[in-house]
Amino acid sequence: MKTDMSKIIISEEDFLKFREYFYRKTGINFETTKRYFVDKRLIERIEATDSGDFRSYFIMMRFQASGAELQLLTNLMTVNETYFLREDYQFDCLVNSILPELVKRKTDNRPIRIWCIPSSSGEEPYTIAMYLMERWSGIHQWDVEILSSDIDTGILNKARIGRYSARSVMHVPAPWLVKYFTRVGDEYQICQDLREAVEFTRVNLAEPTDTRGYRNFDIIFCRNLLIYFDDLSRKTAAEVFFDALIPGGFVCLGHAESMSRISSLYKVRKFPQAIVYQKSLESR
């Protein structure tokens, strides 16, 4: 029997209780202005699980051994809107400035490792793969690993499938669209080669056991995620990236984000195409 949604009320106290719990588990902090967004999704899950009211739902979610409901709710609460070649000046910076500098000082044959977080539905890691193929001659000399992570398991599945709307691919140059996509009805399917070029994993940046194994990256793209975090969670994320990078590795943030306001661990690097942040070569 379905619960009558119109009768489910999320009180101010419920909202604050949920917000505090969700923040502790994910590092994502909802301002009061997001109340409608949060309430709507909570009510949706209360209804779907036939919990009846917030209290029953919250207890079920909080004490569920599998954590499945929290994961489901996390998937609903995270914003996943993006598109191919978004803020492409940073990809120009990647192929024209960052990678040339990295390979110039490389003394081993270790693959170049790139970590994208959040992955969202895969547009960013696939864009990087296309950029490397089309605009970086070094791809013929160097092996590259691209790892793409997100807290939302649903969106990771979507990324692995690689099927996109016309809106999502609207900035993809026509020759790339022909080369890397197949039109399927109103949608675009990314090619198998690119799907195989990116590994997708589930990661919660606020969870030390999740991030401990992420090491030896040359470049991290973390764009438009930290704006959803509070100061302390941003700082924690910056420290996770610091340990994930090799000495001299780079972090690229979104255009509205600045590492200088978050942490003193990084050097600011002003390249002609973009400002990025670097772990110093002397760091360990």
Place this chain on the structure above:
Amino acid sequence: MAFIKKQAQPSTEQTQSTPETRDCQSLLKQLSSSDSTERRWAARDLVECPECANALMQRLKIETENSVREVILTTLTRMGDPVAIAGMVDCLRSEDAALRNEVVEAMKQLPLEVAPMMLGLLADPDPDVRIFAVNVLESLCHPEVESWLISVITDDAHVNVCATAVDLLGEVGSSNAIQTLEQLKARFSEEPYIQFAADLALRRINEN
């Protein structure tokens, strides 16, 4: 294509993190390691060991590697317990300016935990500590900030403490502060900076 997928997984090497070596006692030992990476990882993982807040505090006072200090402070901020707060307060008396600034920034993240200690800090015999306490108020999201600042400019005898407080009142003050600002001007009538800063604060408050 030169893309590699098989190896594109979280690295399993050198995480020094097998479960048996990540218990609190082992982490405490690693916190004193000669390897800064090991100390940094220990400081991060000690967030699960609230009883180790004091050990983290002691390490913070002698730690020279900036990245380890930063992680220790993040861990202490996440703990936010009375031991961590007391340790931070203690660091406000340090001769190490960088450490004091880092601690001020950390305390700003803990409004509810720091609030009970604020009156004591603002009455500290050391004027430098009182100035740092006002610095903490700069970004402390707490409803008492304005009334604390008003009490500082009412009672504090030290001109530099009052100057710091009046600067901040110009940003966060309301009409509640007007009378006290006028009294401050009278109390420090020979101090040009106080006259200037109080006038500026009054103008800003009146504009709002």
